[in-house]
Structures are given as structure tokens and as C-alpha cells.
Amino acid sequence: MxxxxxxAKILILMGILIVILGIVLLLGSKIPLLGRxxxxxxxxxxxxxxxFPLATSILLSVLLTxxxxxxxRK
Numbered sequence: 758m759x760x761x762x763x764x765a766k767i768l769i770l771m772g773i774l775i776v777i778l779g780i781v782l783l784l785g786s787k788i789p790l791l792g793r794x795x796x797x798x799x800x801x802x803x804x805x806x807x808x809f810p811l812a813t814s815i816l817l818s819v820l821l822t823x824x825x826x827x828x829x830r831k
Contacts, residue, residue, distance in 0.1 A: 785791060796812030 792810055792813050794810075794812040794816065796815075798807075798809040798811055800807040
């Protein structure tokens with residue numbers, strides 16, 4: 758295989774992933790529980806709000822790990 762062919766495939770895959778990420782970011786606020794799961798930490802004190810989406814981060818990490826392991830399985 759030509760080295761440029763493998764580079765072209767990688768660039769196409771990265772482009773598709775960027776498009777999918779853009780769609781997720783656009784539609785992310787419309788997903789009902791994303792960002793408000795039990796385990797997400799929210800601290801409100803007067804004018805200060807600290808938000809740490811711990812459970813959401815773990816859920817997204819597991820989902821992405823499963824998806825990528827299926828895609829890149831040999």
C-alpha cells in the first residue's frame with residue numbers, strides 16, 4: 758500500500774470524526790440527561806458556580822472506548 762493512501766484514509770477518518778463531534782456538540786443540549794446525571798458535582802455559592810461532570814465524563818469515556826475498540830478491532 759502506498760504511504761499516501763494510508764495518510765489519506767487517516768485524514769478521511771479524522772474528518773468524519775470531526776463532523777460527528779460537531780453534530781454531537783450542536784445536539785448535545787437537547788439530550789435530556791447529559792450533564793445532569795447523578796454523580797455530577799455542582800457547587801453554588803453566591804455568584805460562583807463550580808460544575809464538574811464526573812458521571813457524565815465516565816459514561817462518555819466508556820461509550821467512546823467501546824465504539825473505538827469495535828472500529829479498530831483487527
